[in-house]
Structures are given as C-alpha cells and as structure tokens.
Amino acid sequence: MASDHSDHGHSHAPADFGRAFAIGIALNVTFVAIEAGYGVITGSLALLADAGHNLSDVLGLLVAWAATALSRRPPTARFTYGLKGSSILAALANAVLLLVAIGAIIYEAIGRFSNPQPVGGVGIMVVAAIGIVINAATAWLFASGRKGDLNIRGAYLHMAADAAVSAAVVVAGALIWWTGREWIDPLVSIMIAFVVLWSTWALLRDSVVMSLSAVPSSVELVEVESSLARRDGVTGVHDLHVWSLGTTSLALTAHLVMPGGHPGDEFLTDLAEAMEHDFGIAHSTFQIEISEHVPCALQSRESG
Template identity: 60%
Template structure:
C-alpha cells in the first residue's frame, strides 16, 4: 500500500544567486581596457608573455560575460517549458568558462613553443610596467567576486580567473626583470608555458565540478549517506529509498526521496520540519518527499493504517506546501 502524497516543502530561495551585476560590469570594463593595452604593448615590445597574457585576459572578458549572462538568466521565472526556470545556465556557464580557458591555453602554448625554438628580442621594461598594471586590475576584479567564491561555482570561476591573472602578471614582471638582468630571451616563452600550467591547474577543479553538476551528480559538499541518515532519523520513518540529490544551479540543490511511514501521512508540519532540517544541515532548497505506508506489511496492518489515515485526513490526495 502506498500513500501518493507529495510534500513540496521549504522552497526558500535563501541560496539564490546574489546580485553581482555591478562586479561583472566593473570587471568587464577594466579587463577589456587592459586587454587593449596589453595587446598594443605586447606587439610593440615583441613579447609573447604579454600577448599570451592579453589573450588570456580576453578569454576572461568573454568568460565574465558568459557568467554574467548566466546570473541574469538564472533569475528568470519558471515557465511551462522550463519548470525550474533557467537556473541551470549557471552550470553551463561554469563549464563553458573551463573549456574556454583550456582552448586559450592551447593557443598560448603553441606560440610559446615556437618562440622557444626561435627566441626574439623583448622590451623588458615595457613588459614589466604593463604586467604591473595587470596585477592591480586583476586584484581589484578578484576582490569584487571574493564574497561569492565559496557559495557559487559560477562566481568561483570568475574569481579564480582573476586570481590566476594577478599571479600570471606577477610572473610576467619577474620574467621581464630576469631578461633585463641576464639577457636570456628564452625566459619570455618559458614564462608563457608556466602561465599555461598555472591556468590549467586552476581550471581542472572548475572543469571537474561543472561536468559533475551538469550530469546531475550529488554536489561535492554533500554526502548522500549523511542525507539518507538524516531522513531515516525523522520520527515515524521506517525506511528511506529512491533518494536523489542534484544541483539545479550553481547555488541551489534539489532532493527527492520516498519515506516509508507505516503510521500514515504525518501531516504538513512534519514536511515543513523535514524541509527546514534539510535546508539548515545540507543547504537543500527544494526537497520533495513522497510518503509511503510501507511495503511488505501484512494486508490487515496496511488496511488499518490506510483506514486510520483516511479517517483523520479524508481521501488520500496530493498536498503541496509553498
């Protein structure tokens, strides 16, 4: 015997994406201007390190635009076609950013290898000055996204890009100084390859997490066993099965589960309390709990439980909590 009642409780949006529109606008503006400066002086200084950093910063501008667009789309209300809205675009944006970074790394590495084979003169002082400006700009932009880096994979992608860029610009300054002191021209393309390694290292986690979320995996900060134990510990729950946990976006988590409760439907207060527990302990914003009377019970017990439930609540029906 099954009770097909579904409790949709606790649909709070306390974990919804915060408004980073201003941070994105400032970040895009600063980095776009810096890309132009780096590209011009990279050509004038004949520096692949500067050109590589300019190319990477351009990919970051595109990445910021993608992430910005995703935060806007994530706020769109649900529709008959997209019943969860467009929250999932934030996951796609994080994945797109990771792939964009990998593509940029391939282009940078290709050019750097050729420069290693045929080293060319570099205007070291120009390289150092321009890269120094880059440290300042990237640090400011990273600071703008700092508060959202732990709660939103999409914002984390933007933050990591900026932190990596600041570190890369520092490396370019060091390389320019080393070339100025030693005259070793091969340090310029070598620095480009180090830049690629740094970017790829920082991108791996972003790529892994975004792929997992896009495949509806349990978010990394959750342990499914702990969630199951929590549900099984609720009063009146004999068994839990068909538990599914996935990310609706880079900030919101959903859950569906079947709770076997031989005593009958526990009422809306139970569903509200369960939703609160899941939200507070695990950050699960959208729980859907299906109550079942219990499989394997003797027919007489199942009929008694169902009759008791009907007498208390009327005919079995779906109940939804806001």
C-alpha cells in the first residue's frame, strides 16, 4: 500500500475582512449606545430589544473577526491543519448568542402585555431609521464573502436582519404615534424575535453540521466517488470521507484500489487538482491499495 497527500501550495486562507469587521463593530457599538440610551429614556421595549440584539451582533462580530484571524495562522505540530476550525466554532457561537437574545426579548415582551409602558413613537422612528442605515451599510461590507464562508455569512445575515428589524421598529413607532396603543411595542418586539430566529436557524444548523464533520452541502459524495472511480487504473473506491476543515476549506481522504500498482506522483497531483477544480476540495489524501480485500479500519471498528 502507498499513501500520498497533495496540497499544491495554493492559498486557501479566508479573505481578509479585517477592515470590514473594524468598521462594522465601530458603527454598531455607537448605535447600540444611542439606541439603548433612548430606549431607557422613552421606555420603549422595541428599542431596547433591538439594542440588545445589536449588542449580541457586536459580540458576534468580535468572535467572527477573531476566528477569521485565527484561521489564517499556519499549521503547527499540534494543530496540523492550523486553526481553520475556529471559524466553525465562531459561527456556532454566533447562533447561540442570537438564541439567547431571542429568549430574553420574548420573555420581557410577554411581561409588557400585562403591564404596557408609555413610549414615544416619533423618537422610536428616528432612532430606528438611523439603525436601518447603519445595519445596511455594515451588511454591505460583508456581502462579497457571504457565499463562500459560513463565518462571514453569519456576520452578513446578522446585519441584514438588523436592518429589517429596524425597519419594523420604525413601523411600530408610527403605529404607536398614530393609534396611541402601547401594546404594539411588545407585539413588535416578539415579531422581531421570530424574524431573528428565522435568520438564525440556517446558521445554527450549518455550523452544527460542520462541527460534526458531515459532508458539506456543496459536495455530492456520490459524484466525488464516481469521479475517482473513472480514473485510469482505479477498480474500486472505499473509505471515502469529505469534511470541512473550516468555513472556507474542505478536506478529503479516500482509498483507491489499483491492481496495477502505485501510479506515481503525477497521477496523484492531477487527481488532487481535479478534486479542487471540480469540487472545491483543497486538501486531498489518497491511499493506494493493490488488493481489493484490504480491510478498512473504520469499518472494522464499527462492526466490532
């Protein structure tokens, strides 16, 4: 048997969004202070709920920024893949932070139905309108990376959801000002919570799936196996695994049955390049086996 690994020296580090994180955090910290302060002055739960959510997003942005920086560190003797997995942990932490914020908002809003507080509709509208601008601008900073990196997508979704939530608060302020009905404030707060929950669910699901080393949704394992099996000299493929090293990097291991013997380094290099080109898998490791009856250690342990 022979084992070979190929990683062609391409740079698979996540894009540098350091400037976007710095600007986004600064804008949102400023807005949280303004929104929370005015929410306390006016007694608006909708504003306080939105401020709490925005604060959780600031924490989320900090976690995501730290993970992006850690993901760029080179491998070490202990962390042989580097710290790419930290971006998965950051995405999961972002989802958990949002769930905590959602629970707090709903709990407080339910109490407000039985004890509504007077709020200033016009002031709410002005503050929330500022939030629309800030959150939309911050979301735009991460828009270019939202499709290729779950960590960046988490930051983008938070900011885009915040812009929509702020728009809902503007509507609440207008309705309160027009009708004078204070129960609109906690009602909108609960609506905000469910909008945030909806946007958080996919992030939570994907980050949990990644943390369990599942095959990424962007990869069809059957197609990968078929591609490997079509190679000259390959009569069988087994022990095939594809998983996420981080939110931007995929890895593969596979046993290839080749009765004709080891095909040489050029075959392995070409195969790894094909895996990257066709499936976006940057790190491929192949074990060449002459016999079709070499036992798979993982399957042996499972059957035992």
